[in-house]
Amino acid sequence: MANLKDLAKQKDLFTGGHRACAGCGAAIIARQVMMAAGPNTVVASATGCLEVISTIFPYTAWNVPFIHSAFENAGATISGVEALYKSWMRQGKYNKKINFIAFGGDGGTYDIGLQSLSGAVERGHNILYVCYNNEAYMNTGCQRSGATPRGADTTTAPVGKVKKGKEQYRKDLTAIMVAHHIPYAAQSIAGNWRDLTSKVEKALSIEGPKFINVFQPCRLGWSYEPELTCDIGRMAADTCAWPLYEVVNDAYRITYKPKEKKPIADWLKLQGRFRHLFKPENKPLLDDIQRIVDKSWEELLKREAASLPAQGSQSDLTSNPKS
Amino acid sequence: MINMAKNNIVAWTGNEAMAEAMRQINPDVVAAYPITPATEIVQIFAGYVADGLVDTEFVPVESEHSAMSACIGASAAGGRCMTGTSSQGLALMAEMLYIAAGLRLPIVLADVNRTLSSPINIHCDHSDTMMVKDAGWIQIFSENAQEGYDNMIQAVKIAETAKLPVVVTTDGFIISHGMERIEIIDDAEVKQFVGEYKPENYLLNLDKPITVGALDLPDYYFEHKRQEIEAIIKSKAVIEGVAKDFSAKFGRSYGLLEKYKLDGADCAIVAMGSTAGTAKMVVDELRDKGLKVGLLKPRVFRPFPKEEMADALKDLKAIAVMDRSDSMNAHEGPVCLEIKAALFDEGINKILINYIYGLGGRDIRPEEIEGVYNELFEAIKGKSKDKVNYLNVRE
Numbered sequence: 001m002a003n004l005k006d007l008a009k010q011k012d013l014f015t016g017g018h019r020a021c022a023g024c025g026a027a028i029i030a031r032q033v034m035m036a037a038g039p040n041t042v043v044a045s046a047t048g049c050l051e052v053i054s055t056i057f058p059y060t061a062w063n064v065p066f067i068h069s070a071f072e073n074a075g076a077t078i079s080g081v082e083a084l085y086k087s088w089m090r091q092g093k094y095n096k097k098i099n100f101i102a103f104g105g106d107g108g109t110y111d112i113g114l115q116s117l118s119g120a121v122e123r124g125h126n127i128l129y130v131c132y133n134n135e136a137y138m139n140t141g142c143q144r145s146g147a148t149p150r151g152a153d154t155t156t157a158p159v160g161k162v163k164k165g166k167e168q169y170r171k172d173l174t175a176i177m178v179a180h181h182i183p184y185a186a187q188s189i190a191g192n193w194r195d196l197t198s199k200v201e202k203a204l205s206i207e208g209p210k211f212i213n214v215f216q217p218c219r220l221g222w223s224y225e226p227e228l229t230c231d232i233g234r235m236a237a238d239t240c241a242w243p244l245y246e247v248v249n250d251a252y253r254i255t256y257k258p259k260e261k262k263p264i265a266d267w268l269k270l271q272g273r274f275r276h277l278f279k280p281e282n283k284p285l286l287d288d289i290q291r292i293v294d295k296s297w298e299e300l301l302k303r304e305a306a307s308l309p310a311q312g313s314q315s316d317l318t319s320n321p322k323s
Numbered sequence: 324m325i326n327m328a329k330n331n332i333v334a335w336t337g338n339e340a341m342a343e344a345m346r347q348i349n350p351d352v353v354a355a356y357p358i359t360p361a362t363e364i365v366q367i368f369a370g371y372v373a374d375g376l377v378d379t380e381f382v383p384v385e386s387e388h389s390a391m392s393a394c395i396g397a398s399a400a401g402g403r404c405m406t407g408t409s410s411q412g413l414a415l416m417a418e419m420l421y422i423a424a425g426l427r428l429p430i431v432l433a434d435v436n437r438t439l440s441s442p443i444n445i446h447c448d449h450s451d452t453m454m455v456k457d458a459g460w461i462q463i464f465s466e467n468a469q470e471g472y473d474n475m476i477q478a479v480k481i482a483e484t485a486k487l488p489v490v491v492t493t494d495g496f497i498i499s500h501g502m503e504r505i506e507i508i509d510d511a512e513v514k515q516f517v518g519e520y521k522p523e524n525y526l527l528n529l530d531k532p533i534t535v536g537a538l539d540l541p542d543y544y545f546e547h548k549r550q551e552i553e554a555i556i557k558s559k560a561v562i563e564g565v566a567k568d569f570s571a572k573f574g575r576s577y578g579l580l581e582k583y584k585l586d587g588a589d590c591a592i593v594a595m596g597s598t599a600g601t602a603k604m605v606v607d608e609l610r611d612k613g614l615k616v617g618l619l620k621p622r623v624f625r626p627f628p629k630e631e632m633a634d635a636l637k638d639l640k641a642i643a644v645m646d647r648s649d650s651m652n653a654h655e656g657p658v659c660l661e662i663k664a665a666l667f668d669e670g671i672n673k674i675l676i677n678y679i680y681g682l683g684g685r686d687i688r689p690e691e692i693e694g695v696y697n698e699l700f701e702a703i704k705g706k707s708k709d710k711v712n713y714l715n716v717r718e
Contacts, residue, residue, distance in 0.1 A: 042526050044396065051536075057543050060534035065526040068536035069395050069422045076389035079382055080354060080396025080404070081526055087351040087380035087402060088527070096529065116392065119385030 007035045007197065011063070018061040020053040023226025025190035025216035025233065026132045027053065030103065032193050033130055033214075036200035039064060041099040044078040046108030047071035049139045050132060072112040075120035075129060078102040082125045099204050100126065106133040106147035110173050121180045121209035128203050128210040131173070132190075134218035142221040142273075146171045149241075150292070151285050153273045154221075164276060164285055169292060177211040178247045184210040186246035186255075190217060191233025195244055195255060202246070215242040223272025232270050239267040240297040251307035254300060261297070264290045331507045337468035337498035340505050341407065341433045341491075342367035344475035346377055347513035350431075351402030351520075354382035354393035359445045360495040361409040361435035387412035391419035391430075398428040399535045401525030403479065405430065409495060410437035413451045417458065420488070424459025425551060426535060429482030429489075429520075432460075433475060436596065436647075437495040438683045446684020447495035449596065450648040452624075453657045459551055461489040461558055462625040464595040468493065468503040470622075473575055476508070479517045480565045485558040487551075494597040496684065508573055516572060555626050562623055579628035581620040582635050584610060588617030590699035591636065593662060594645040595621050598680075598687050602645075605692045616696050621658070629665035636666065641674035641699040647681045655711055674702045680714035691715055 013034035020027040026049050034041065042065045045051045051068045054061035069077055078100050088094035102120075104113050109131040117129055136154050137143040144157040149170045153159045157166040177185045184203045188196045196214060203210035217232040219225070224232060236242035237256050241264055244256040265286065268274040277286045335343070341364045345353065353372075355365035372381040382397075384390045387408050394404040408416065413434055423430050438448040452462060461481060465471040471493040478489040493499055508516075524533050539547055559579060566577035581599070584606050585591055594602050599620035609616045619635050621628065636642055646656025654660065659677035666673065678695055681687045691714055702708045 040529060042400070052538055055534050055537040057537040057539045060537060062534055063532060065529065065532045066534045067396060067399050067526060069392060069426070070418060073389060073392035073419070076354075076384060076392035077396040079384070079389070080352060080393030080398075081400040082396075083352045083354070083380040083382045083393065084397040084400040084402035084404075085527060087378060087397075090380070091351075091378045094527065098527070098529070115385060116389050119389055122385070123382065 002197070004193065007193070010035055013037070013039060013041070013063045014054070015061045015063060017059070018054045019056060020049070021220055021226070023219040023229045024049075024053070025134065025218060025229050026050050026105070028190045028229065029130070029132045029196065029214050029216055030054070032196050033101065033200050034064070036197040037099050037101060037204060040096060041101055042081055044068070044074050044081060044102040046074035046102075046104035046113055048105040048108050050103050050105065052139055071108055073116045074102040074104045074108060074113055075117035078127050078129070079120045079123065079125045082127055099128065102127060102129045104129070104131055105138070106131060106135060107137040107145045109133070110146040110171060118180065121177065121182050121211065125209055126207055128200070128212065131211070131213045132216045133213055134216040134221060135170070136218075136221050138218045138221045147173065149289070151274060151277055151289055153276060159276045164282060165273075174211070174213045178250070180209070181250060182211060183208045183249055184246065186212045187215065187242060187244055188212055189215040189233040189237055189242055189244065191230035192237065192244070192256070199246060221273065224270055228270065232267070235262070235267045235270065238262045239264050240293050241267050243297060243300050245300060245304070252300070252303040253307065254304050264293045331509065333505050333507055334502050335468060335505050336363070336500050336502050337471050337493045338363035338435070338500065339367060340468040340472040341475055341493065342371070343507065344472045345405055346371045347508070347510050348403070348405070348476065348479055348517055349377050349514070350379055350405045352380050352382060352394065352397035352404045353406060354384050354390045354397065354404070355406045356384050356387045356390045356408070356412060358387070358409045358412040360437060360499045361407045361412070361433065363499070364407040364433055364435070387415040388419060391416040391423060394430045395419060395423050395426065395428060398423070398430050399426060399526050401522045401527045403520040405432070407433035407435070409435045410439055410451045414439060414454060417455050420455050420458040420460060422536070423488045425547070427486040427551065427554065429486060431475065431478045431482055432488065432490045434490050434492045435495045435499045436492050444683040445495070447497055448647045448682045448684065452490065452492050453648045453650070456625055456657065459487065459555065460625060461485065461487055461555070461562065461623070463489065463491045463623055464621065465491060465493045465498065466597060466599045466620060468498055468501070469505050469575070471498060472505060472507070473569065473573075473577065476513055476516060477565045477569050477577065481558070481562050483520055484565070485554055485561045487554050487558055492596065497597040512572070516569070559626050559628060577622060579621070579623045579631050580635060581622060583618040583620065585617035585619060585635060587615055589615040589640045589703065590643070590696055591617040591619055591639050592643045592645060592692065592695060593619045593621065593658065595624065595658065596647065598645055598647065601687060601689055602692050605689050605696065609693065609696060614696070614700075624658070627661050627665070629661070629668065632662055633665045633669040633671055636662070636673065637669065637671050639673060640703050641676070643676050643678055643695045643699055645678050645680055649679050649682070674699070676702065676708050677711045678714050679711065685715060687714070
């Protein structure tokens, strides 16, 4: 695995000069994923923030071949690119080793693109799908998605006189992907470069369909100051709002265990979208959110424990550095 | 598995002929999803893949939307790509059809015409193709399985020369499942005719990374669409050029439209697809009786051959335009509207009657077509007729 110094010296495959907001987590994720992937990579993207900020004609932030066609089809699009590659390799028309990476936001992955993604991984294409998960439709102005957590204030599940933000729990997409029995699935965050780049490198070393669900603080939609993106990402791991783990051939391994699991309120209070939860009358909702976080974390620990005999000890990804 | 006859004359269904054309074209990628009545095409083709008869990577996608998305990915990556579908499948693809054309990707699609729900119905009309007539695809209609086969082979060259996607249609069940005598071209000759696809810019060219599908704001979008419009305008010459080559090599001639016994005719029917075949028989019978009738068969609906159409119809006294779909515009069917506009442009004012027929697979029989000719003759004699008629429907 490369160290930070080496990564910083690389030619940017996702360049600066794009139109992302200051403090955008999606741009951090794209840059770090590309650092880990290297130049022999073809990228497909769903419609969404990442595509909009990086490809305003006649400019592009991509120093690798890139394709965007629509919102719900990043999985199918990268399948097509990879299928052509396989065909050409078989015909002897091509001989380079190439990574195929698709990016989609949570809207393009959890919701409208889920079928296309499910089909792509079920067919076994040799691809890595990276979801930059900012927990709502941020490109169109923070509408609720299947990834939006209970209690969050969004523009289509707003906090009002009787409603307290989104009423439903978010779906567990990583578990859905694990249920496809793909060789590699993981969760990572913007804010831990080592965790993210290691997982991308590991994923790309494996043949077959891979999926990484990268938690991405969004300074506009989550409503916080732009310099806090990485801190809020790391706090999500420290509170277990977003546990970091990987599932290799169905075996779970938690890649970051906070020394002291912080209360979820520590993370929620950093974000404007949860402001209303701290009113006294919303205490039951706040307690419920903590209950769900605890339950999910306990389940994850159990899954890891059940997987342990299968995998031996691995400890290369246990730090959550501030760098 | 289809057994090839040694003399290249076979008895095949339309779907078998389309699948055979695909085998001979040997595309790099086929991505497809089953739907009646097109299913057989990709089913037979999957058999060719299983037997190693083609180099194709077959992507059995989970929807038609993904079929076209995967074709777009594979085509942008630099490959020759094909798919097949019908009806709801084409409707589900609609979003991606516009994108394929906008990205100028030479994808070839076999559409086996079937009506659109609701009510659900698996049989032929042209509603599906008409729904996407403005998507930027070249649309070629086939009268029979032979034409479907020949059109598929020509479509590859047309698409790659015009840098536009092409849909070749055959009428569901009537052509797709009807067995016909078909002349098949030798594999080597098809290979030579379609040649090797050499894309200018493509994703797998790592030495020249490109961004495909960039966000095009008001400062550039219109110029890019204008170029696409120009490509469609110029594709008329491409289609005619490819038809000329095809005809020189294989003897069967094609153009933007086919004029059948129009010379000296007083009345003509305009019909696309298999109905043109039925109408030809009626024309022959009526001509034998001394009636001056003819047929105009548009082969290419997009680009719309408006000058050629107006020229072909200019000497007639009365014209019936047969539409196997309705535009739900409280006005006329799509083919009739376009023909009327073409005639208006040339200052031609004729008796022009629209017949909506055959929706949801309602049969169109020779006696009904003869009835249409009779009505045209009555109209010439001054009998007043409705502008739009619904043929053989209970009202």
